Amino acid sequence: MSMYFTKDHEWIKVDGDTGVVGITAYAQHALGDIVYVEVPESGRELRLGGDAAVVESVKAASEVYSPVSGTVTAGNAVLADQPALVNESPEDQAWFFKLTLSNPTELEGLMDRAAYDEYVAGLE
């Protein structure tokens, strides 16, 4: 399984044509206490860079964009009741949605962990 990152601080773990998407530890820290999460329903078609989910802190709402194009196979229902899980386990338990990639070559436009860490370091 490979993990890729976007400049908007989403991550995607990919196994074959199946992907799992969430937001990074950096993103949850920047947002602060997460109080609401809205994930996409199964069957929804997502486009690369298109709106996919919503995450809200006490202060503000932020869009989560899909790192790749594909069809949603599951949304993480746990996050509706436990939005704070995004703060606690952003890159593991608090995944937002799973999808079937329609164009795996899109992954070539994403960063690997080393590149993302370097990118984040440059933001601080």
Place this chain on the structure above:
Amino acid sequence: MSDTALLTTPLDALHRELGAKMVAFAGYAMPVQYPLGVLGEHLHTRKSAGLFDVSHMGQVTIEADDPAALLETLVPGDVQGLAVGRTRYSVFTNDAGGILDDLMISKLSPTKLFLVVNAACKDADFAHMAAALAGKATVTRLDGRALMALQGPKAAAVMAKLAPGAEAQGFMSIAEYAVAGIPCLVTRSGYTGEDGFEISVANAEAEKLARALLAAEGVAPIGLGARDSLRLEAGLCLYGSDIDTATTPVEARLNWIIGKRRREQGGFPGAAIIQKQLAEGAPRLRVGIKPDGRAPARAHTQITDVDGTPLGEITSGGFGPSADGPVAMGYVPAGFAVPGMPVKLVVRGKALDAHVALLPFVPHSYHKG
């Protein structure tokens, strides 16, 4: 973001030392949160005590033979009826009955008033007062003074240790006394719905005072993020969001700030319009809005009736940590301003269920006395 063009308060270095995340607000670099975070700071204030830097707000004195009568030409509040040593919330109105700013008025003596106005409005407020009262009163900006608010159920106990007797100060009163040995001008007031104090102090002594307050048991520094969620849960208006020049005090349901004598006599800007609304009712009213689900509805979210007909807009909205759910305020036609009235909120294109709710969302815990 560059802070170079921003003004700073006398507590700027302290905020940075405490690890605050600084943001631009009304031309000032202000702490939006500290490492505890907005949620934790909000809850801490409701159960213990929080210290807020509100030095960006404008402090001003008006001196004249009868400054109350003069100020009454600009506000609908009963300032002449305010006793010496008492504090009252009011608004500046314009000729259309709209609100130019909201403010606190304290009577220091029969010839001297002390006002606190909003940071974003203070230059305009000072100009407004200077122009209207030119030749009749001396209007003095107190730019050399900082202002901090100590809020929460433990605020009185903290003050009692640093200024014995302060715990007995009456709600909405003003007094001059030393806090931690530093001369201060203190009101028993605040804007969180909790008991508390607002403390005016010379800039040069501000950091020393803040450190003394923060050293007291149970006191944490609180940023603007929690200040906003606290006042929203308390149903208190934020100028520029919930009230502005396009809203009257009656629409904003601030009728209680208009004294009985003022209702009858008028004599303030926009009196005819405001008196008419007091008599006949306003066409729209500020109400609490409680989303039925968990999704917060932010400012400018459209409010519709259950059939989708637009009613108005959310003016403040977000997550209420003490309410443990989304809370909001907005304006609806008077006929819809009924607690329990079902409405819809258009959030990201979806019509979400909500209902009109009584304010405040969290009961006020002001000092009784």
